[in-house]
Amino acid sequence: MTVSKPIIAIMYDFDKTLCTKDMQNYRFIPSLGMQVSDFWDYTNNIQQSEKMDSVLAYMYAAIKLSKERNIPLKREGLAENGKGIEFFKGVEEWFSRINKFGEENGVKVEHYVISSGMKEIIDGTAISGEFKNIFACEYLYGADGNAVWPKTAVNYTNKTQFVYRINKGVLDVSNDVDLNRSMPDDSKRIPFQNMIYIGDGLSDVPCMKMMKSY
Numbered sequence: 275m276t277v278s279k280p281i282i283a284i285m286y287d288f289d290k291t292l293c294t295k296d297m298q299n300y301r302f303i304p305s306l307g308m309q310v311s312d313f314w315d316y317t318n319n320i321q322q323s324e325k326m327d328s329v330l331a332y333m334y335a336a337i338k339l340s341k342e343r344n345i346p347l348k349r350e351g352l353a354e355n356g357k358g359i360e361f362f363k364g365v366e367e368w369f370s371r372i373n374k375f376g377e378e379n380g381v382k383v384e385h386y387v388i389s390s391g392m393k394e395i396i397d398g399t400a401i402s403g404e405f406k407n408i409f410a411c412e413y414l415y416g417a418d419g420n421a422v423w424p425k426t427a428v429n430y431t432n433k434t435q436f437v438y439r440i441n442k443g444v445l446d447v448s449n450d451v452d453l454n455r456s457m458p459d460d461s462k463r464i465p466f467q468n469m470i471y472i473g474d475g476l477s478d479v480p481c482m483k484m485m486k487s488y
């Protein structure tokens with residue numbers, strides 16, 4: 275009988291963890307004809323005046339400003355922005371190195387992103403193919419291809435949902451039934467003890483605390 279290898283899940287925040295700054299700052303915000311600080315000031319003003327979630331505020335701001343400037347906000351355009359992402363030294367070589375290390379030690383390593391950034395931008399980066407799944411903010415697009423509504427928003431304690439999805443092997447974000455179904459620990463795809471979370475910011479604290487508790 276073939277015994278399957280244990281799986282180790284490494285989960286990453288993206289902005290200022292893998293890349294050097296917020297992903298929107300490289301190409302997306304300049305494409306609106308704005309200074310980076312002006313965009314985030316605009317977003318923060320919406321958040322505070324409307325008592326709004328910070329992630330939904332920036333996603334709304336991106337749609338609103340694009341419409342006002344008559345600039346398309348399409349999936350392929352955001353993915354193109356991903357080509358301008360700059361990674362910290364060693365990131366692009368990291369995945370093959372740690373995969374080999376896992377293989378040499380009898381385990382399979384899987385990589386996941388859990389980010390409050392834009393999934394479409396991450397999809398366009400040089401490292402997107404390294405991840406088994408990318409959980410990040412994503413838009414719903416209309417018939418003309420332009421973004422009309424947030425399809426997925428990832429923020430703070432909301433991030434822990436995706437840790438549970440990885441734990442249970444329920445990677446389809448629309449599948450809440452299996453995510454919330456009771457499951458014996460020995461039938462979960464990746465035990466919490468086999469999960470590592472790497473992040474840098476306040477939105478990562480709930481996931482870090484969760485991992486530490488295991």
